[in-house]
Amino acid sequence: MPVKKVETLIIGGGQAGLAASRHLGKLGKEHLLLERKRIAERWRSERWDSLVANGPAWHDRFPDLAFKCDDNAFATRDEIVQYLVDYAKQNNSPIRTGVEVTALHRNPDGTFRAETADGVIEAKNVVAATGAFQKPLRPVMVPDSEGILQIHSAHYVNPAQLPPGAVLVVGAGSSGAQIADELQRAERKVYLSVCPHDRPPRAYRSKDFVWWLGALGKWDAKTIAPGMEHVTIAVSGAHGGHTVDFRNLAHRGITLVGRTDGFADGKMSFAPDLKANIERGDANLFSVLDEADAYIAANKLDFPLEPDARTLEAMPDCALNPILSLDLKQAGVTSIIWSTGYALDFGWIKFDAFDDKGRPAHERGVSTKAPGLYFLGLPWLSRRASAFIWGVWVDAEHVAGQIAAR
Known part of the structure; x- marks a missing residue:
């Protein structure tokens, strides 16, 4: 099988790869984009049925293509998939789907050799655009012998997928909070393990939270404050979009517990930190409201007042008298959904391109160890917004410029 040669090879056909292709195309740079399955595969097969975007359609998009839904609506999973498919067509992205890169090597002359089932591709430049959600992290805590269905949130589809009985959802970021809410609305008994989290308002004084994070400079934050890296955002x-309120979830019937600590003798143990975690989330909410009020005053903006935004429901009994140990069988728990995040997986890169913690060594997506290698779509690649559709656009423009200059 002959070796194919290309100037730049992009690996990954999601938002990061498509943004890179768009910018390289605008610069007239030859490139090829490979996707292991279908365009936007993780959106297709690793998201639940009822998932919608966390930001409104006017914001969660590329600047040169609008969603077909209303600007203030929250695009569904299927609308996001179609959007990315349409984007590839609009830009005539040179994409080959169903081609997985199994290994990437660096040649002695500094070029790269990608091995695929369809043959070898050699490239002067490679953009690793496989995204932020690569390898679901599921703690090995409850043995399979307990007879409890355990899945990561990446493999949750809908309530009907789960056997009858109560459900423990571990992790209360956006995914965990939304899945727990859906299960409770489906009349399931739900336990939700709540860790430290940020809890911005869905909207405040006529503007969505994504607008406020932009106006207040939070999307452009370039450094991770101590303790911020593993703090989830609940929104x-x-x-139709709403502020996640754990007090309200509890008053509706979800039993909140603290951070999941371990499992032994049929019992799950939880840290005594639930009340503190809820109060920390409330404090984060108020800090955003305070900054927003100050911004409005400083800029003399005529935004409507919203006094009810600071009203909190009573602290629920499950936080005042927390459950520290739960016998899963006695509680009727038949399923555990681990909404515990993701790890990066670059095992297919067969040369040193990583720091001492195994993370890509780069400066704004440009490899500092392997000239010609670039990364896109990673959390905090250059700023807080880097892993999102609108954020990766800026990073892709920078990377494409570096490739053109090279």
């Missing part, structure tokens, strides 16, 4: 575009 929801479901049901």
Whole structure:
């Protein structure tokens, strides 16, 4: 099989790869984009049925293509998939789907050799655009012998997928909070393990939270404050968009517990930190409201007042008298959904391109160890917004410029 040669090879056909292709195309640079399955595969097969975007359609998009839904709506999973397919067609992206790169090597002359089932591709430049959600992290805590269905949130589809009985959802970021909410609305008994989290308002004084994070400079934050890297953000575009309120979830019937600590003798143990975690989320909410009020005053903006935004429901009993140990069988728990995040997986890169913690060594997506190698779509690649559709656009423009200059 002959070796194919290309100037730049992009690996990954999601938002990062498509943004890179668009910018390289605008610069007239030859490139080829490979996707292991279908365009936007993770959106297709690793998201639940009712998922919607966490930001409104006017914001969660590329600047040169609007969603077909209303600008203030929250695009569904299927609308996001179609959007990315349409984007590839609009830009005539040179994409080959169903081609997985199994290994990437660096040649002695500094070029790269990608091995695929369809043959070898050699390239002067390679953009690793496989995204932020590569390898679901599922703690090995409850043995399979307990007879409890355990899945990561990446493999959750809908309530009907789960056997009858109560459900423990571990992790209360956007995914965990929305899945727990959906299960409770489906009349399931739900336990939700709540860790430290940020809880911005869905909207405040006529502007969505994504607008506020932009106006306040938070999307452009370039450094991770101590303790921020593993703090989740709880926000929801479901049901027309709403502020996630753990107090309200508890008053509706979800039993909240603290951070999941371990499992032994049929019992799950939880840290006594639930009340503190809820109060920390409330403090984060108020800090955003305070900054927003200050911004409005400083800029003399005529935004409507919203006094009810600071009203909190009573602290629920499950936080005042927390469950620290739960016998899963006695509680009727038949399923555990681990909404516990993702790890990067670059095992297919067969040369040193990583730091001492195994993370890509780069400066704004440009490899500092392997000239010609670039990364896109990673959390905090250059700023807080880097892993999102609108954020990767800026990073892709920078990377494409570096490739053109090279």
